[in-house]
Structures are given as structure tokens and as C-alpha cells.
Amino acid sequence: MGLYDRYILPHLIDMGCGTKPIGKQRQKVVPRAQGRVLEIGMGSGLNLPFYEPERVEMVFGLEPSEGMRRRAQPRVEQAPFPVEWLELPGEQIPLEDASVDTVVLTYTLCTIADAPAALAQMRRVLKPSGRLLFTEHGLAPDPEVSKWQRRINPAWRLMAGGCNLDRDIPAALREAGFVIEELETMYLPSTPRFAGFQYWGLAVPKRPSRNKPIGSASRRPASKARIRWHTPCISRIRNAAGGDGSAPRRSVYFGTDA
Numbered sequence: 001m002g003l004y005d006r007y008i009l010p011h012l013i014d015m016g017c018g019t020k021p022i023g024k025q026r027q028k029v030v031p032r033a034q035g036r037v038l039e040i041g042m043g044s045g046l047n048l049p050f051y052e053p054e055r056v057e058m059v060f061g062l063e064p065s066e067g068m069r070r071r072a073q074p075r076v077e078q079a080p081f082p083v084e085w086l087e088l089p090g091e092q093i094p095l096e097d098a099s100v101d102t103v104v105l106t107y108t109l110c111t112i113a114d115a116p117a118a119l120a121q122m123r124r125v126l127k128p129s130g131r132l133l134f135t136e137h138g139l140a141p142d143p144e145v146s147k148w149q150r151r152i153n154p155a156w157r158l159m160a161g162g163c164n165l166d167r168d169i170p171a172a173l174r175e176a177g178f179v180i181e182e183l184e185t186m187y188l189p190s191t192p193r194f195a196g197f198q199y200w201g202l203a204v205p206k207r208p209s210r211n212k213p214i215g216s217a218s219r220r221p222a223s224k225a226r227i228r229w230h231t232p233c234i235s236r237i238r239n240a241a242g243g244d245g246s247a248p249r250r251s252v253y254f255g256t257d258a
């Protein structure tokens with residue numbers, strides 16, 4: 001690991017992820033965490049002040065970067081609940097099966113090298129009754145924006161510590177065997193659109209089906225599988241069943257699993 005990754009990148013990530021609009025996104029999901037919590041890619045610990053201490057038994061802070069852990073340490077020491085570092089990547093979560101109540105995933109899925117493997121690990125360690133809370137940026141639904149996301153991505157990834165602009169977050173969750181119970185989207189204010197399309201919500205482990213192995217042939221036929229999903233500014237689905245009736249501005253097809 002070079003000087004840039006050890007010292008400069010943690011500082012840039014702390015600043016970039018510490019903006020007010022991103023803080024508002026954290027506020028929407030992190031306070032819902034409860035019990036034994038696993039935070040994936042805890043970074044500089046920016047989520048720690050957003051937990052509700054009376055709901056949280058402890059937080060495992062999984063973070064492979066030593067520079068990020070060092071940056072987080074003052075926030076870890078101030079946390080009013082125990083925080084235990086797991087110094088490994090999300091692809092190798094060193095916890096027992098079905099041992100955590102909440103997985104918190106904020107602005108990390110974009111960066112994980114093998115996202116499907118890491119999501120499979122998250123699903124493994126979540127209790128069947130557990131919940132995955134997420135707020136992530138990713139692939140925008142507007143072709144003009146997604147075109148630029150794909151063009152810029154190779155250079156962006158190099159500069160931004162492996163961050164990808166164009167990941168389809170809901171598709172990745174579903175492919176990994178999660179059912180998305182709540183999902184909202186919008187472009188983050190005061191942020192370039194190519195880096196600002198937000199997905200946030202709540203997912204739960206899909207119950208294993210006797211016939212279909214998770215993550216392989218779990219898709220429904222296209223006619224049933226597609227959600228007519230209205231964006232932006234905010235669209236919401238509950239139980240991925242097709243919207244809460246909020247007025248559409250424009251329809252896009254998105255999402256592949258109900």
C-alpha cells in the first residue's frame with residue numbers, strides 16, 4: 001500500500017463522505033440499526049454518531065484499510081457502545097453464520113472488488129430475521145447520466161480508491177439473495193449527477209426456496225420480474241411490489257425482481 005492509499009485517500013474519503021447531503025442520507029438509515037451490528041467498510045467512522053445507542057448492543061467495524069481505521073479511531077473511542085474492528089475485506093467476514101441482527105452498508109458496495117462475494121458473506125452472517133440497511137450511490141436511470149458514468153468509471157476508479165460509479169445496487173442485492181423491502185432513490189443535492197444517484201432502504205435475506213438456489217436461477221420471467229419504477233426525485237417501493245402511489249414524473253424500467 002502506497003503513501004496515497006495510506007494517508008491521502010483516507011483524508012479525501014473522510015472529506016468526500018462527510019458532506020451535509022451525505023449526512024442526511026446516513027440519518028435515514030443508520031438510526032434503524034439494532035442489536036449486533038456489522039458495518040461493512042466502516043471507513044473513517046462517519047456513521048458512528050448516527051446510531052441510536054439504546055438500540056445497539058455492539059458494532060463490528062469491518063474495514064480492510066489501515067489508513068481508514070486510523071482515521072476512524074477518535075470516533076470509535078467516543079462511541080457510547082462497544083466497537084470491534086474486523087481488519088478484513090467484506091469478501092472474508094470472520095463471523096459465524098446467522099450471528100448479526102443488522103448489516104449496515106453505506107457508500108461501500110461501490111468499492112468492494114468482488115461485490116457478489118461480499119454480499120453472499122453479508123447474507124451468510126445475517127440472522128434470518130436480520131436486516132441489511134443501505135445507502136449507496138450507483139447507476140443512474142437516465143441514459144445521459146449512465147453513459148457518462150460508464151465513460152468516466154475507469155479513471156474515477158483509479159483516483160477514488162476503487163470506487164465504481166455504475167453499479168446497479170438493487171440488482172446486486174437481489175442477485176445475492178436479498179429481498180428489498182424498502183427502496184428510495186434520488187439525485188443527491190449539490191452533487192454532480194454522475195456521482196450522485198442514491199439508493200437507500202432496507203433488505204432482508206430471501207428465504208431459501210427448495211427448488212431454486214440463491215443467486216442463480218432466481219429471476220422471474222421478464223414480464224413479471226420488471227418493476228415499473230418511477231424516478232426521480234423520490235420513488236419508493238415497499239416489498240418490491242410496485243410503488244406507494246407517489247406521482248410519477250417519468251417512467252423508467254429498472255429492477256429485475258419482485
Ligand SMILES: C[S@@+](CC[C@H](N)C(=O)[O-])C[C@H]1O[C@@H](n2cnc3c(N)ncnc32)[C@H](O)[C@@H]1O
Pocket residue numbers: 013017040041042043044045046047062063064065068088089090091105106107108111112113114118163
Ligand atoms: C467510500 S468509503 C465509505 C466508508 C464508510 N462506509 C462511510 O459511509 O463513510 C469505502 C470504504 O470501503 C472500504 N473497502 C474497500 N474495499 C473493501 C472491501 N473489499 N470490503 C470492505 N470494505 C472495503 C474502504 O477501505 C473504504 O473505507
